[in-house]
Amino acid sequence: MQPEDFDNFARVLDAAYSLHSKSLTADARSLFFAALGKYSLAEVRKAFSAHISDPQRGQYPPKPADLIAHLQGDASKDGRPDASEAWAIAVRSRDEAETVCWTQEMAEAFAVASNIENDEFGARNAFTSKYNRLVEAARSAGRTAVWFMSYGHDASRRESVALEAVRAGHLQIEAVRVAVPALCAPDNAYDAGIAQENLARLRQLTASINNRGEAHD
Known part of the structure; x- marks a missing residue:
């Protein structure tokens, strides 16, 4: 957070403490802000919400350590x-x-x-x-x-690993075209049959990614 975020942070902090009919001193707010300073205001707000919604921790006013635990937990899902x-x-x-x-x-x-x-x-x-x-x-x-x-020397492994990286969501298709020979071959080496096969494969891959995304929604 930046110094200019302090007022907004303090409002969120005060609101969280008001749920427990408690309040903090100005010095305590400053210490709280400093402890969470390396996180963005949006991340801190999300951590406050997570704490308040927690069936166990939410029964008590949040401490910096409580919010950091939520923030680090989110980071582990990166x-x-x-x-x-x-x-x-x-x-x-x-x-x-x-x-x-x-x-x-x-x-x-x-x-x-x-x-x-x-x-x-x-x-x-x-x-x-x-x-x-x-x-x-x-x-x-x-x-x-x-x-x-x-990339290694084995062309078949280049393609299979690249496509698996796309399936896993690590890379976009555009980033791995170099591993699909027919899509980056020079004009004089163009083979319409191979190109169609690769195009069909990429369409199937894209569809599987979209279907997986819809399944998670």
Whole structure:
């Protein structure tokens, strides 16, 4: 939050405390504001609402720690995999033929782990430690997960991993066209049959993504 957000924050805070027939001093409001300063006003408002609606915590006036717990809980749903899943993805990059779709945190953590040779256990521990620190820092800073492709030599794996990344919602179709040869081939290499097959496949993929989105609504 910015200093100019204080008045709006104080109104929300006072309203939350008024539900319990309580009030805060000016110094307490300032301490509260400082404790939540790294979050946006919109995020803090959402945390207040979550606290008030909580069947257990909502029975008591909110403390900064209560709101931070809600805020960190929301951050854990940002699409970043846990360390075990991240390692399973990252370790495939050892194979130069393999294609992986990973986050910046995975790539940086795996670079550290790659410096440890002939010790799989030590490499994994180093990855886990570095990855968890990077993810925690990214979430604290409010940075969203950014996924990108690291292409290997196997053309079939490039395409299948790219399309799976789209299915998972990590990337948009436009970002992976390079992995679908017929869609980026030069004019003199154009094959109408292959293009139609790929177009049908992309339409089917888009439809499956839309259907999945409707199922969640």
